[in-house]
Amino acid sequence: MPAGELNRSVIARAALTLVDREGLGALSMRRLGAELGVEGMAVYHHFANKDALLDEVVTEVLRQTAPEPTGDWRADVRALSHAFRNTVRAHPALLMVTMTRPVDTPETAAFREAQYAALTAAGLSGGALLDAHRTWGSYLVGYLVVEYQAEHSGYRDSDWTPTRRDGFPLTAGLSPYQAGRGWDEQFDVGLDLVLDGISALRGRSR
Amino acid sequence: MPAGELNRSVIARAALTLVDREGLGALSMRRLGAELGVEGMAVYHHFANKDALLDEVVTEVLRQTAPEPTGDWRADVRALSHAFRNTVRAHPALLMVTMTRPVDTPETAAFREAQYAALTAAGLSGGALLDAHRTWGSYLVGYLVVEYQAEHSGYRDSDWTPTRRDGFPLTAGLSPYQAGRGWDEQFDVGLDLVLDGISALRGRSR
């Protein structure tokens, strides 16, 4: 692969496509250098270390724009939730890296402002709005982790079916209900459940 | 450190205390061997590889028992939530490992059965119960990740305060409400919000 121009953005994007293609374990400085047609140690002239590189990669991933508000706060919350989920799921191998590293860029700030706007449109303000936002955000993050865990393990696709049922009657009895529902649908179901809770907060401001 | 008896459980516990004390990065086969008074390669006689060792460590961590039911389903859901959070937070360096590896032991199965029991006591059943359980679980996992992220970054303790506020009026306006609330308290606030949503599911079974 010819070198072209070598700068932070080019290196970060090469790292991203490498991780998308071969997983997080494939990302080493030497390997990345080879991908860029350069010696691996050259990367250290653009990034202090691997950690700084990963920060830039995550920043690259989260360079998304928030969907336009529609006036319907529930629709806006759903749209923002889907945007976030789609963005993160576009690079599943990086999930744990994105979860661990806080990113504070104009893009992430604008996205959060849009989240606040949707909750404001829902009639929330002050501390109650922050409570709703933090709970909503926890649900988003947690659902992505649970979904990722289910996909990268022995569980059947789009199921959360436990295998160990002997001596656990409730678990056994629920097993028939586990089938036939996809992660996209279940994401919305849980989201609506959280939104019902958020609706109940209206009026309060703590 | 004298060798004593060397078996899977002893090795896993040594790995756990090593990670608790010096972080996940300190866990290497050679280092762990030294901790046990033995050559690192001896561990391979008890575990196929490092992955298998980590599985056992996580299993060790999740060897907790569920609190007894009280008859008050909301109290039970809170108790189970606190038990889970306390268990995971006892080993923060292992959070991302515990999040990624599904564990299916008698202990985790019993804990899940207790969760189902609390939701049954709430009047849920069938698909609606599973929806509630998955949403509740997502919140628990997500809150722990968010909490961990806040603790291991530049943010102030027990705050989720964004630093970038110029041009984001809602973010700026909410900043005064960020102060003075702890993670323990906020965990319960979000949990109650989710439980309000769960309450609304009663009667439905999908």
Add this chain to the structure above:
DNA sequence: ACCTGAACACCGTTCAAGT
């Protein structure tokens, strides 16, 4: 200024050799 190549101190893992 930017890249190279060798070097250092580590990894996980394998395997013949010891007891």
Add this chain to the structure above:
DNA sequence: ACCTGAACACCGTTCAAGT
């Protein structure tokens, strides 16, 4: 059966040397 010690193929990172 269990542990050792050397070896292999990698790591991240540093740094003198090249251009």
